Amino acid sequence: MAKQRMLQFVSVEKQMPEKRAADARAHDFKEIYGEFADAKATEQASRCSQCGVPYCQSHCPLHNNIPDWLRLTTEGRLQEAYELSQLTNTFPEICGRICPQDRLCEGNCVIEQSGHGTVTIGAVEKYITDTAWEEGWVQPIRPAVERAKSVGIIGAGPGGLAAADRLRRAGVQVTVYDRYDRAGGLLTYGIPGFKLEKEVVLRRNKQLEDGGVKFVLNCNVGDDISFAEIREKHDAVLIATGVYKSRDLQGPGSGAKGIVRAIDYLTASNRQNFGDSVPEYDSGELNAEGRKVVVIGGGDTAMDCVRTAIRQGAASVKCLYRRDRANMPGSQREVQNAEEEGVVFEWLTAPQGFAGDPVNGVMVQRMRLGAPDASGRQSPEVIEGADYVEEADLVIKALGFEPEDLPALWGEEALEVTRWGTVKANFRTHETAMPGVYAVGDIVRGASLVVWAIRDGREAADAMLDAFDATSTGVAAE
Template sequence: MNVARNPGEKAPANERIYVFKEIYQPLGAGEAADQAGRCLSCGNPYCEWECPVHNYIPNWLQLVQEGKLFEAAELSHKTNSLPEICGRVCPQDRLCEGACTLNQGGFGAVSIGSVEKYITDTAYEQGWRPDMSRVVWSDKKVAIIGAGPAGLGCADILVRNGVKPVVFDRYEEIGGLLTFGIPEFKLEKEIVARRREIMEGMGVEFRLNTEIGKDISIEDLLRDYDAVFMGMGAYKYMKGGFEGEELPGVLEALPFLINNIRQKLNTLPAGEAPQSMKGKRVVVLGGGDTAMDCNRTSVRQGAKSVICAYRRDEANMPGSKREVANAKEEGVQFLWNRQPVGIKQNADGTLALTLVTTRLGEPDEKGRRRAENVPGSEEVIECDHVIIAFGFQAEAASWFDAQGIKTDDWGRTVAPATQTLKYQTSNPKIFAGGDQVRGADLVVRAVYEGRQAAEGILEFVGVW
């Protein structure tokens, strides 16, 4: 209790706003051991329960404290396929660290996420690789559609159980939104590339630049593989439904973020111009992680000003509190309780965005209080770009009907966790997990579902 919480030194805002680099510095061995030593080893570790993959947190903290790094790496991979990535991008304040007993009395939670990333980062540097020596290989192979967290979680469990996973993705790199969504100031792309190297070393095969339904048919996969897992994410862009959304200068969040990432990766497709907010007045609409990433990407591109407008108050924002705080430090101005009602183009091509003030009414079906417009509260904001970040929904692929795959009213694939073969869809040979099944959510939950679905698949193909 004499040792303070230390999640890793944070780069000062006036330096980090110029670079696309992770803002938290890694912990050194001494710092990691000190943080691990802060764990009270609660009899009932609440952190484990709140962690969606139920990591053995107190156990690997103890191994770190004892300097047993390779053992800690093996143990952390028993429950999580992407520990160094979750350690970076999980909203720990809502999950493991939010449940840490040290929060009571104001001691500050153990920096669980930072220690989790330290374990794999450092063990890898020292030569650790997953122990595959006891794997007994079967003759089964499974096609995985989507190399995002769900697909990677599924591949990890399959390959550790001797089943060959072949992962198909339409993009040129693995990671799904880890690569083509989440910006480098939260997750540098070398970390995802390193995970690819680890997984290829384990026997996972990736076939990239390959879209199922276009380059290869689902029928081909069903013919050539013993089972199929779909982790195709949720990509249907949610619109605001107000006038002016189609105007030039009004941008969708994800293409904007991907364009920026591809500029850094040097993989912009021929014909796609690099986009920049340099010198522009930007307004971002939305209050989730995607909105925060658009705010902070615009800042780093040199925007003249960045305003983020959200229809509820700060306490009811869906995004990580840590990322909102980081955005504020980086100069983003927040307008809470504001709803967009229309955008017009001025004669000089700039935009006039009309917002109304909202007040919070009765809770909606998710328990969050509805935002109601206050009559006569309109205000107009002059700007150069509006970026719309209202989120994404899952949707059925063109081949779902022919394959008998059911979706619900929200476009989510029906693949229940609570059935004999976990995450099996209404087509017995096809399983699914991640955002495609839950709707847009978190990396760690997608990893969990991919891993759980792999267990269903292992039973289905007769390996378990």
């Protein structure tokens, strides 16, 4: 019976949740996709072919049991679908919203490859977990046994929070230290609300806090507390700081007023949407309203910036990227959404300098694609004599992020880093060369996806639990 409900891709077309019209959504920071109704979620889940080798699952960093929870959704067993989803993913409702499914699970769906259009995995995943919250199926964290072991986690982003959740459920005493005043890292302050409404993140933060995770916020490690002190307080330490140092632009005029970092711009926007006092936003320094905005970069952060600028009421928004559309690293869905909202993409262009101070233009070089580089992508080459000036009075640098120099910041020369500045850690256990110190997420991988940070955090938590079990059976709290 269950089998007959599946394999409907031959008669049911792919359909995404309804997307709000561009002219309506471009004026607010609410999520742009609606929610599947129960019947529509069931219908779309039924398109799954239940293939013998599920490439969607193998190409998911968390190896989510996608075919199984799609089948359960089709059978109306939604609570079981949620419980199965939660087994492998700490934050499925977040991944359902922000994962680049077109590059991961959906992009490798067998029926997508055969020309029938992928199963809308992310939208169903979001629907399952949102329903679970509404129905009260998401259970509070209540460890069966409390352990005396303690872990300090530096960084309240997805990697740190995923580890905190897993450790706390096992009864470990967990304290999370973070530089910001709200937990969530880039989930809270980097990703705009039109992709991830903040209540979704705050709800998980509250679940962790209610479950016994202690948060020490507004805490800069190295200033407010030393790394050595954190090690002294805990049986193990997890470094999950992410990467926040922005790659910079060189060239004449690169220090002009009006040229800002993407992380500063997005953080100011998110804070303003929280209702915080943001002087840099109020002054116009980090506010695109009425301005000619140029964003430099082609990744997901650049897409977040251009779409934020539209919502702030920019006079115009252009994105410069040195390769073509097919070779850009950002999600193609995000590019399409941005174009619908009025963003203009200038492909095969690169800045060579800036005019004015405050800035009034970007000096642009036209590019063409040449021979492939070491990664297999075609390298951009300058077209001589094709330079021009792009008018701009706000330039946002979205060229990616690099790690901060943690050994120097924390006074810990024993913390080994790679030549790129990322922390060296075992790729399975995530333990560093310092005993009892682990590291996960972007600070190890370099700037990467939220889903990889979640996987790392879960794996590191399991490795810590194994280490604790090897030395002690744990002590129940009084």
